[in-house]
Amino acid sequence: MSDLVTFGETMLRLSPAGNERIETASEFEVRAAGAESNVAIAAERLGTPSTWLSKLPDNPLGRRVAGELERYGIDADPVWTQEGRQGTYYLEQAGKPRGTNVVYDRANAAVTTAESEEFDLEALRNAEVFFTSGITPALSSTLAETTATLLETASQSGTTTAFDLNYRNKLWSPAEARETLTALFDSIDVLVVAARDARHVLDLEGDAEELAATLGTEYGFETVVLTRGSAGALAWHGGEYHEHDAYETETVDPIGTGDAFTGAFLARRIDGDDVSRALEYAAATAALKRTIPGDIAVITPDEVESVIDEQTSDISR
Numbered sequence: 001m002s003d004l005v006t007f008g009e010t011m012l013r014l015s016p017a018g019n020e021r022i023e024t025a026s027e028f029e030v031r032a033a034g035a036e037s038n039v040a041i042a043a044e045r046l047g048t049p050s051t052w053l054s055k056l057p058d059n060p061l062g063r064r065v066a067g068e069l070e071r072y073g074i075d076a077d078p079v080w081t082q083e084g085r086q087g088t089y090y091l092e093q094a095g096k097p098r099g100t101n102v103v104y105d106r107a108n109a110a111v112t113t114a115e116s117e118e119f120d121l122e123a124l125r126n127a128e129v130f131f132t133s134g135i136t137p138a139l140s141s142t143l144a145e146t147t148a149t150l151l152e153t154a155s156q157s158g159t160t161t162a163f164d165l166n167y168r169n170k171l172w173s174p175a176e177a178r179e180t181l182t183a184l185f186d187s188i189d190v191l192v193v194a195a196r197d198a199r200h201v202l203d204l205e206g207d208a209e210e211l212a213a214t215l216g217t218e219y220g221f222e223t224v225v226l227t228r229g230s231a232g233a234l235a236w237h238g239g240e241y242h243e244h245d246a247y248e249t250e251t252v253d254p255i256g257t258g259d260a261f262t263g264a265f266l267a268r269r270i271d272g273d274d275v276s277r278a279l280e281y282a283a284a285t286a287a288l289k290r291t292i293p294g295d296i297a298v299i300t301p302d303e304v305e306s307v308i309d310e311q312t313s314d315i316s317r
């Protein structure tokens, strides 16, 4: 039985080798990548047994995804189907002035037809925390309904529900996202949201404390975690604020930073840490993730502790 159950799409991520452009690249690195499996793996690596629920095409591409996720020790428990595609995304990483670009190829992915009856709802009811993100309901109207049903099912059974707003501009408009996502808020206990999305998507104003408190009181969340990139994170919990700076990091691959942060935060909350300590852990895990290629936080608890204790060095020998 897993303490954390997550639900969402995992794609194959294809990135040109050696900083080539997508247009001209002849070699692509292939990795599994998806917000909800990234969160499950980060939590699992920190000692929280985790299950990822999804739907994959029963073909070599789907098996490529499941095989990679299993390697990290999570219970990858997808529904297998003969219909639908394996979603992919192409990632071209670049610094200023170009910036990183993502090209999605995920229409009609197998997961877009996933309905709640296809999943083991007992796993969800027995979990400590159920997690999904704002990407999932953006993928199809069926998935928007399934996301709502799974959140309600978990919530009604006393499972804590956690949600990362994860706004993706290439999937829907802020107004569409606001309408769909705010309708889910009633069944969500813990909201993680980037400060820019709180402003841009949820249409809120104010500084970080005002944004978090407005969300907490207006929607009745137990905890709101506002992420602010290199400016750190702020949490509102039961009317109190907790803040943590971002740790210094040399970025090799920024993708998956938010998921690593959330996976670590949930793992530590499940383990009984208070919000401040969980934030510290989350910030350290996020900093480590940025030093690792791929979406996935391949980290250990000792490494996270070392970042917190500032005992990291250039060479360990």
Ligand SMILES: O=C(O)C(=O)C[C@H](O)[C@H](O)COP(=O)(O)O
Pocket (backbone or CB within 6 Å): 033, 034, 035, 036, 038, 135, 168, 254, 255, 256, 257, 258, 259, 260, 295
């Ligand atoms: O499904 C999508 O559209 C995704 O974007 C999957 C992403 O690779 C991760 O969710 C990384 O997101 P961050 O942790 O915010 O960097």
